[in-house]
Amino acid sequence: MSSTESTDNGSVEQDRALNLKLRIWRQDGPHAEGSFLDVDADQIPTDASFLEMLDMVNERLIEDDIEPITFPHDCREGICGTCGVMINGQAHGPERATATCQLHMRKFRDGDQIVIEPWRAAAFPVLKDLMVDRRAFDRIIEAGGYISAPTGTPQDANEIPVPKEVADTAMDAAACIGCGACVAACPNSAAQLFTSAKLAHLNVLPQGQPERWRRTEAMVETMEDYFGSCTNHGECHEACPKEISLDFIAFMNRDYIKSKSKNRSLASQ
Amino acid sequence: MLDARIPDGPIAEKWDNHKFSVKLVNPANKRKFDIIVVGTGLAGASAAASLAELGYNVKAFTFHDSPRRAHSIAAQGGINAAKNYRNDGDSVYRLFYDTVKGGDYRSREANVYRLAQVSVDIIDQCAAQGVPFAREYGGLLANRSFGGAQVSRTFYARGQTGQQLLLGAYQALAAQVRAGKVTLYNRSDMLDVVIKDGHACGIVTRDLLTGEVHAHSAHAVVLATGGYGNVYYLSTNAMACNVTAAWRAHRKGALFANPCYTQIHPTCIPVSDEFQSKLTLMSESLRNDGRIWVPRQLDDARSAADIPESERYYYLEEKYPSFGNLVPRDVASRNAKTVVDEGRGVGPLKNGVYLDFAAAIARDGVEAVRERYGNLFDMYERITGEDPYSLPMRIYPATHYTMGGLWVDYNLMTTVPGLYCLGEANFSDHGANRLGASALMQGLADGYFVLPYTIGDHLAPKLGDAPVPTTDPVFAEALAEVDRRTRSWTQVKGTRSVEHYHRELGKIVWEYCGMARNKTGLEKALSEIPALREEFRKNVKVLGSPDGVNQQLEKVNRVDDFMEFAELKVRDALHRAESCGGHFREESQTPEGEALRDDENFSYVAAWEWRGPDADPVLHKEHLNFENVQLTQRSYK
Numbered sequence: 001m002s003s004t005e006s007t008d009n010g011s012v013e014q015d016r017a018l019n020l021k022l023r024i025w026r027q028d029g030p031h032a033e034g035s036f037l038d039v040d041a042d043q044i045p046t047d048a049s050f051l052e053m054l055d056m057v058n059e060r061l062i063e064d065d066i067e068p069i070t071f072p073h074d075c076r077e078g079i080c081g082t083c084g085v086m087i088n089g090q091a092h093g094p095e096r097a098t099a100t101c102q103l104h105m106r107k108f109r110d111g112d113q114i115v116i117e118p119w120r121a122a123a124f125p126v127l128k129d130l131m132v133d134r135r136a137f138d139r140i141i142e143a144g145g146y147i148s149a150p151t152g153t154p155q156d157a158n159e160i161p162v163p164k165e166v167a168d169t170a171m172d173a174a175a176c177i178g179c180g181a182c183v184a185a186c187p188n189s190a191a192q193l194f195t196s197a198k199l200a201h202l203n204v205l206p207q208g209q210p211e212r213w214r215r216t217e218a219m220v221e222t223m224e225d226y227f228g229s230c231t232n233h234g235e236c237h238e239a240c241p242k243e244i245s246l247d248f249i250a251f252m253n254r255d256y257i258k259s260k261s262k263n264r265s266l267a268s269q
Numbered sequence: 270m271l272d273a274r275i276p277d278g279p280i281a282e283k284w285d286n287h288k289f290s291v292k293l294v295n296p297a298n299k300r301k302f303d304i305i306v307v308g309t310g311l312a313g314a315s316a317a318a319s320l321a322e323l324g325y326n327v328k329a330f331t332f333h334d335s336p337r338r339a340h341s342i343a344a345q346g347g348i349n350a351a352k353n354y355r356n357d358g359d360s361v362y363r364l365f366y367d368t369v370k371g372g373d374y375r376s377r378e379a380n381v382y383r384l385a386q387v388s389v390d391i392i393d394q395c396a397a398q399g400v401p402f403a404r405e406y407g408g409l410l411a412n413r414s415f416g417g418a419q420v421s422r423t424f425y426a427r428g429q430t431g432q433q434l435l436l437g438a439y440q441a442l443a444a445q446v447r448a449g450k451v452t453l454y455n456r457s458d459m460l461d462v463v464i465k466d467g468h469a470c471g472i473v474t475r476d477l478l479t480g481e482v483h484a485h486s487a488h489a490v491v492l493a494t495g496g497y498g499n500v501y502y503l504s505t506n507a508m509a510c511n512v513t514a515a516w517r518a519h520r521k522g523a524l525f526a527n528p529c530y531t532q533i534h535p536t537c538i539p540v541s542d543e544f545q546s547k548l549t550l551m552s553e554s555l556r557n558d559g560r561i562w563v564p565r566q567l568d569d570a571r572s573a574a575d576i577p578e579s580e581r582y583y584y585l586e587e588k589y590p591s592f593g594n595l596v597p598r599d600v601a602s603r604n605a606k607t608v609v610d611e612g613r614g615v616g617p618l619k620n621g622v623y624l625d626f627a628a629a630i631a632r633d634g635v636e637a638v639r640e641r642y643g644n645l646f647d648m649y650e651r652i653t654g655e656d657p658y659s660l661p662m663r664i665y666p667a668t669h670y671t672m673g674g675l676w677v678d679y680n681l682m683t684t685v686p687g688l689y690c691l692g693e694a695n696f697s698d699h700g701a702n703r704l705g706a707s708a709l710m711q712g713l714a715d716g717y718f719v720l721p722y723t724i725g726d727h728l729a730p731k732l733g734d735a736p737v738p739t740t741d742p743v744f745a746e747a748l749a750e751v752d753r754r755t756r757s758w759t760q761v762k763g764t765r766s767v768e769h770y771h772r773e774l775g776k777i778v779w780e781y782c783g784m785a786r787n788k789t790g791l792e793k794a795l796s797e798i799p800a801l802r803e804e805f806r807k808n809v810k811v812l813g814s815p816d817g818v819n820q821q822l823e824k825v826n827r828v829d830d831f832m833e834f835a836e837l838k839v840r841d842a843l844h845r846a847e848s849c850g851g852h853f854r855e856e857s858q859t860p861e862g863e864a865l866r867d868d869e870n871f872s873y874v875a876a877w878e879w880r881g882p883d884a885d886p887v888l889h890k891e892h893l894n895f896e897n898v899q900l901t902q903r904s905y906k
């Protein structure tokens with residue numbers, strides 16, 4: 001692409017716009033049948049984000065009296081975890097470590113066909129078009145994804161030193177944005193990456209120790225109530241916009257096995 | 270008539286005295302009270318969790334699918350607290366002083382002092398929840414200096430402080446949901462506050478999945494619904510941020526304070542085209558090493574590399590030799606506007622200034638710069654397609670935070686008894702300008718440490734009273750009105766989209782009530798906004814059904830409220846004929862072009878009363894008394 005300062009206006013325009021063929025999933029509600037809508041998206045500037053491209057398509061649909069496409073989004077900065085669609089079969093599309101809202105159209109070429117679908121997983125029913133229900137994630141957190149520290153009770157923060165390495169590992173895990181791409185990318189619709197990220201964040205910290213085993217058992221078992229089982233494909237990590245490590249899944253598996261005996265012995269005390 | 274109910278006594282003792290004198294609800298009786306909390310961002314989630322831990326029955330509402338999505342998640346830089354862990358001379362008093370001064374002497378001393386006091390408890394609370402704050406090798410908490418502060422009092426979790434604090438509060442909330450003390454209503458849009466006999470008794474919500482409207486009653490209603498920055502259409506806020514909850518409360522009697530106060534953040538990526546949907550903040554920390562400049566020559570078409578050093582105008586370094594590129598946000602923003610308006614803007618649309626790392630790279634090496642700012646540089650490249658290691662970044666100011674909000678007293682109660690307001694949605698602590706890393710602090714102070722104490726004062730006398738039943742006519746009326754209003758939009762059948770009108774409104778507000786304001790422009794806006802509103806109401810096109818998911822319909826109610834709110838904002842800006850903080854009136858500047866306050870005439874909070882759609886709002890003043898801080902003119906020369 002030519003540098004913006006040095007080209008004159010006419011050629012900038014040509015350089016910077018794409019004509020695309022979109023196939024977008026439309027579905028009225030969780031129980032409705034869905035189908036693809038084919039639309040041409042012409043003159044899409046390469047500087048636009050993927051969601052701005054959808055905005056433009058929607059504006060054109062509205063002009064034609066067609067109900068615009070429902071798609072989830074909010075922060076558009078890759079942090080809230082609201083956005084997320086399958087783009088040509090890839091969760092969040094072709095760019096590594098990038099949520100849908102941070103993907104820009106310069107990653108596509110003129111004439112491309114782009115198939116856009118919602119996350120597909122039994123635990124994430126489609127609510128409308130590209131929007132799904134991810135409340136099962138909240139259930140996993142409610143099961144134990146917290147440290148009980150009622151407001152006003154804690155001691156001075158520096159009284160619990162946390163080695164820098166431990167704090168860094170906790171932060172690596174805690175960076176998860178809860179978008180659900182891991183589940184969408186997994187052939188089994190498993191939620192191991194999401195669950196293990198929260199579990200590892202809390203279980204490695206000294207503050208997380210008192211509830212460690214109870215938390216582990218409760219979160220893992222709640223996860224299993226909603227999601228499929230992990231067969232170590234690693235697709236979740238490939239799709240993750242925050243590059244959450246597969247090591248956390250191994251960590252969770254170890255903690256889960258231990259939790260069974262630890263919780264029994266705690267209960268008998 | 271506006272009584273802030275500030276406790277008596279020396280400033281350092283007010284909060285302790287007050288905590289002792291507010292009425293208490295005894296532990297066994299707390300379960301007899303229902304509290305509604307609208308909003309589950311930092312302020313709302315922390316309040317809902319803390320109230321539930323105390324034993325109250327809490328109903329929490331958010332239009333998001335999960336509390337974890339609230340806009341607080343996007344805060345990057347950090348959270349202030351007067352811990353003085355660095356032993357560099359910080360103290361509660363210094364944080365208080367800096368905040369009052371930074372707010373350009375337009376905030377209430379007693380509230381700010383309390384904020385500084387509880388700031389230390391926030392860090393303890395969050396660390397105990399497992400918030401992975403940055404640590405030193407010895408395991409103790411790390412700090413940095415932020416936004417030009419002279420002490421290192423900012424705590425942070427990489428570049429994701431807001432995310433980690435919000436997840437901490439969300440998890441505390443989730444524990445209470447599990448315990449059955451909080452009922453969480455997600456995807457529920459609050460569209461009205463219900464009042465009976467002058468007291469807030471409930472809300473009306475619309476279920477965003479089914480379109481059904483519901484009534485909820487309680488002994489008290491708490492709004493923690495965030496700021497109104499999206500009145501500008503383009504801002505660094507998330508797309509769904511809006512003024513609706515506060516505005517609906519305003520229409521029901523809550524005074525709206527200082528709506529003209531808005532913070533424009535200097536380092537954001539400039540607009541690239543009409544299709545642009547939001548603006549992205551580049552962390553303020555970049556100004557520590559980046560040098561800001563524009564070409565000296567007007568309309569210079571050369572690329573940055575072709576402009577020799579002598580023809581570069583480092584305007585902040587030249588004008589403010591002692592602070593240079595680190596002048597406060599409002600000063601940096603205004604100066605960027607000035608040079609761009611003069612015709613020195615850079616980039617394809619000539620709407621930015623350079624933030625150049627060449628000197629830092631030459632001095633410290635690429636690796637050192639990558640270490641410090643790698644994430645930010647990657648983000649910049651992802652968005653603009655330009656490599657900031659070889660080309661200077663282009664930046665421009667963008668709307669970022671709103672200091673105005675619902676007027677609240679010392680207890681955080683609005684002028685409607687039983688209706689409280691927390692976080693960015695209230696006006697309370699930042700005066701006319703907010704310091705970096707202080708919004709997270711305020712949201713969590715309100716939610717964890719202030720409201721849980723002060724709400725008892727309102728509730729205790731109501732012991733034994735049942736909440737107003739939702740069968741009461743006040744609820745029936747409110748439900749019918751919300752349903753009517755929402756459905757009516759699909760009947761307009763106009764020709765332009767909701768987005769179109771929002772964008773048009775944003776242009777007017779940005780042009781005339783943005784970084785610099787003057788009487789002529791504001792008067793122009795006061796005639797253009799009602800005209801646009803009228804056209805919008807007659808000509809907006811909302812397709813689809815009101816009885817299910819309909820994102821256009823969600824948005825049209827919000828834009829409609831922005832259309833009314835924008836007028837109040839402009840009116841407030843027009844009446845405040847002084848410059849202060851983020852409010853720069855061109856008529857009121859020093860000979861050097863800096864903001865000039867008029868303490869004699871404007872040392873008050875402007876709180877506006879709604880008198881109906883066809884009447885002018887009425888101004889009420891809360892005079893600000895400064896007993897502990899000496900008013901001075903800010904100078905960064």
Ligand SMILES: Cc1cc2nc3c(=O)[nH]c(=O)nc-3n(C[C@H](O)[C@H](O)[C@H](O)COP(=O)(O)OP(=O)(O)OC[C@H]3O[C@@H](n4cnc5c(N)ncnc54)[C@H](O)[C@@H]3O)c2cc1C
Nearest residue numbers: 308309310311312341346347459495692693706707708709
């Ligand atoms: C990009 C960015 C970076 C920032 N960085 C920093 C920083 O480094 N340090 C700092 O201190 N501050 C920072 N801020 C400011 C700070 O993040 C916000 O001021 C603060 O998080 C606001 O919190 P809140 O709880 O008041 O509101 P929000 O987090 O906005 O939450 C609002 C809540 O209300 C709900 N809601 C709103 N209206 C309704 C309705 N009608 N019905 C139902 N629910 C409703 C929403 O669903 C949401 O749950 C930053 C802001 C931005 C934009």
Ligand code: FES
Nearest residue numbers: 074076081083101
């Ligand atoms: S919209 Fe928030 S992560 Fe994409």
